[in-house]
Each structure stands twice: as C-alpha cells, then as structure tokens.
Amino acid sequence: MSSSRNKVTASAPGKVIIIGEHFVVHGSYAVAAAIDKRATVTVSKENAPESVILSQGQKEALLDDHGKFSAARSVARRIFEEFGQPDGSISLEIDSEIPLGSGLGSSAAVSVATTAALAKFLGHDLTNEKIAEISAIGEMSVHGNPSGIDTAASLYGGMILFSRKTGAKPIPLNRAFQLLVVYSGQARSTSELVAKVNKKRTEFPSTFAHLSDASSFASLELVDALTSGDLPYLGALMNLGQASLSWAGASTEDLDHLIEDLLSDESCFGAKLTGAGGGGSIIALPKPDRVEVLLKRISAKYDFSFISSIPQHGLRCE
Numbered sequence: 537m538s539s540s541r542n543k544v545t546a547s548a549p550g551k552v553i554i555i556g557e558h559f560v561v562h563g564s565y566a567v568a569a570a571i572d573k574r575a576t577v578t579v580s581k582e583n584a585p586e587s588v589i590l591s592q593g594q595k596e597a598l599l600d601d602h603g604k605f606s607a608a609r610s611v612a613r614r615i616f617e618e619f620g621q622p623d624g625s626i627s628l629e630i631d632s633e634i635p636l637g638s639g640l641g642s643s644a645a646v647s648v649a650t651t652a653a654l655a656k657f658l659g660h661d662l663t664n665e666k667i668a669e670i671s672a673i674g675e676m677s678v679h680g681n682p683s684g685i686d687t688a689a690s691l692y693g694g695m696i697l698f699s700r701k702t703g704a705k706p707i708p709l710n711r712a713f714q715l716l717v718v719y720s721g722q723a724r725s726t727s728e729l730v731a732k733v734n735k736k737r738t739e740f741p742s743t744f745a746h747l748s749d750a751s752s753f754a755s756l757e758l759v760d761a762l763t764s765g766d767l768p769y770l771g772a773l774m775n776l777g778q779a780s781l782s783w784a785g786a787s788t789e790d791l792d793h794l795i796e797d798l799l800s801d802e803s804c805f806g807a808k809l810t811g812a813g814g815g816g817s818i819i820a821l822p823k824p825d826r827v828e829v830l831l832k833r834i835s836a837k838y839d840f841s842f843i844s845s846i847p848q849h850g851l852r853c854e
C-alpha cells in the first residue's frame with residue numbers, strides 16, 4: 537500500500553526535432569533534443585467538491601470529457617485506472633512556457649510531467665519506461681498516432697536518436713552548440729499534418745520509402761556530425777531534412793520564406809521546420825559568432841524566438 541502526498545510538482549522540457557520528423561512515424565530514425573522551455577505540473581490536495589485542472593487562467597473538471605486539456609486528462613484517467621483515485625479532490629495545475637500547437641512538444645511535456653506528478657502524488661515512483669508508456673496516452677489523445685519521439689525527448693532530456701523499433705538512445709555531445717528557435721505564431725494540428733504527409737506516402741509509396749531511408753541515413757550521419765562537432769555538415773543535413781519535408785507537404789510558404797531569410801546572409805549553417813510543420817516553428821543552426829545578431833534580427837519580427845542550448849535535464853520531480 538503506498539501513501540499519498542499533499543503536493544507534488546514535476547516539470548519536463550519541450551523539444552525540437554533536428555531531423556526526421558514525419559518519417560519517424562513510419563519507422564525511420566530521427567534525432568530530437570530537449571529545449572530550454574518547460575511545462576510544470578503541480579498536483580495538490582484541494583478542499584473542493586470536485587477535482588480540477590487549472591491552466592492559462594482557466595479551470596475545468598479534471599475528468600470532463602469535453603474539456604480542453606486532453607493530454608493531462610487522458611493521463612489522469614489512466615493513472616487512476618492503474619493506481620486508484622486519490623482520497624478527496626485534487627487540483628492539477630499546468631504552467632507551461634511552451635506555446636500550444638507550436639511544434640515544440642507542449643503536449644508531450646505536459647503528458648510526461650502530469651504522469652510523474654500524479655503517480656508520485658499517489659505514492660508511486662515510476663520507471664522511465666512506465667512514464668513513457670503512460671505519457672504516450674496523453675500524446676495519443678492529441679494526435680492519434682505518435683511515434684513516441686516527443687515524449688522520449690522530454691522525458692530523457694539531452695539529445696536522442698530515436699526510432700519506433702529501437703526507442704531512444706542518448707547522443708553524447710562533444711561540443712556545446714546553440715539552436716535558434718522561432719515560432720511562426722501559426723498554431724496547427726499535428727494530427728492533420730501527419731494525415732497530410734501520410735496521404736503523400738500512399739500517393740507516392742516508392743519515393744516516400746526512399747526519402748524515409750534517406751531520413752534514417754541523415755539521422756545516423758547527424759549523430760556522427762554531432763560527435764565530431766562538424767557544424768557545417770550538421771547544417772547541411774538539416775537543409776536536406778527541410779527539402780524532404782517540403783516535398784512531403786509539411787512546409788508552408790511562410791516557413792519557406794522564414795528559412796530562406798535565415799539562410800540568406802550566411803549567418804546559419806542550416807535551417808528547417810521542426811515538429812509537424814504546417815506553421816509551428818523552425819530551427820536554425822547559427823554560426824557561433826552570429827548568434828546574438830541573428831536573434832536580435834529575428835526577434836524584431838517574431839515575438840517567440842529564443843536561443844536554446846541542449847539541456848541535459850529531462851523530467852524533474854520534487
């Protein structure tokens with residue numbers, strides 16, 4: 537029998553995909569990294585008639601089927617099925633630095649942090665494998681057929697090589713580097729983009745299969761480029777990833793213009809969309825001496841732009 541606590545807080549980072557999104561859904565390798573923006577979930581005992589989710593100044597019943605916060609709610613249902621309901625009512629408060637629908641892993645970070653916080657609140661310290669399994673349910677509620685890469689990057693932190701078959705393998709970084717992350721301001725639905733790319737796959741199966749193989753090859757090459765600190769090659773691989781994603785229908789005119797703009801003055805080794813695309817965010821690999829100038833130039837046009845290192849901390853639980 538495990539004991540319940542009065543208050544538990546857990547946080548988990550958002551993510552960027554450096555190469556291989558979409559193709560990873562169909563079995564290829566991809567590389568993802570945690571970013572310096574986190575989602576924090578606090579579970580507390582409440583003196584109230586029913587349990588609630590609090591987020592973005594809104595409040596809804598924790599198990600309300602029509603509610604907005606489906607990732608946290610699906611995780612909560614699963615945790616209660618497996619470990620039983622808490623005694624009395626609770627509040628689950630989500631405080632996220634990651635914009636929803638931005639392609640930066642907001643739902644994965646919320647799912648991972650909710651899983652850990654709620655389980656610990658009920659007296660259970662889960663293994664990483666169990667956290668990944670339950671978090672996947674939160675991701676599924678948001679976009680149907682997740683590969684698992686977003687939750688793995690959020691859970692483990694650092695940089696990972698991922699495929700559905702092999703799971704996540706940490707990539708040791710021999711050279712620190714920074715990424716410019718720019719949110720286009722256009723939120724989009726991952727499930728719609730995954731369906732759009734899948735349509736392309738069924739229309740052109742053989743080309744898609746070759747691009748999937750190329751995506752796996754580029755992911756493995758990228759691991760070597762990271763290990764040897766070869767930033768120009770890393771950038772060239774990111775540009776290749778963008779070309780494939782554009783063919784697959786994941787880019788937009790606005791994202792293409794933003795990427796062209798970033799590459800135009802030779803401040804960056806490479807740039808591409810990150811996550812599902814269709815809006816959302818892009819990442820760029822700036823030349824080390826151009827980081828600050830580039831950030832200043834881009835943040836004049838895009839409010840949510842930042843430089844991220846690759847934080848090694850994934851899930852943290854108090």
Ligand code: MEV
Pocket residue numbers: 553556557558559560561639641681682683684685686726730810811812
């Ligand atoms: C979304 O961040 C990445 C996709 O590849 C979907 C997934 O892998 O679950 C588009």
